[in-house]
Amino acid sequence: MNVIGFAMCGSFCTLSRALEVLRILRGQYDVVPIMSSIVRQTDTRFGTAADLLEQVCGICGHEVLHTIPEAEPLGPRTPLDALVVCPCTGNTLAKLACGITDTPVTMAAKAHLRSDRPLLITLASNDAMSANLGNMSTLLTRKNVFFTPLLQDDPVKKPHSLVADFSLVPDALTLAMRGEQMRPLFR
Secondary structure: OOEEEEEEOOOHHHHHHHHHHHHHHHOOOEEEEEEOHHHHHOOEOOEOHHHHHHHHHHHHOOOOEOOHHHHHHHOOOOOOOEEEEEEEOHHHHHHHHHOOOOOHHHHHHHHHHOOOOOEEEEEEEOOOOOOOHHHHHHHHOOOOEEEOOEEOOOOOOOOOOEEEOHHHHHHHHHHHHOOOOOOOOEO
């Protein structure tokens, strides 16, 4: 069975959708869960950090990697077949584009990409079509970096926002593992 990483960032309003995706992927892969420190520690109106941690551990059957030293070996020493960042915030997207590795998720991505294996970004960002548009284009040109197709979730009230179509993650991952970007990228 292939082993994938599943890294979660702080787009708290999309974490329930990410959990649905995680359940589906767990049926197909052995999944190593990774969380940003913010996700692992922050209670929000969408739920408590402790409840999320319990759900993720229960689904995956593994402890969550949540520190930079825990994430660093996910390259050559502990290779994954693929890494999914779901959800990926605009902040994490910017760090990935600039090579900044100051969180467990960005360290996992950096370490993973050293092994020339696919990274699938499932973006949920209110500034994707403004401050982060350049970061998206930077990552789209990188080898082994793929995006789950995106759509505007509320073009009137949030005209710069893009959110991945979470239902497409399993198929986008299959294609990424073959070195292909799912198209169309914008729906």
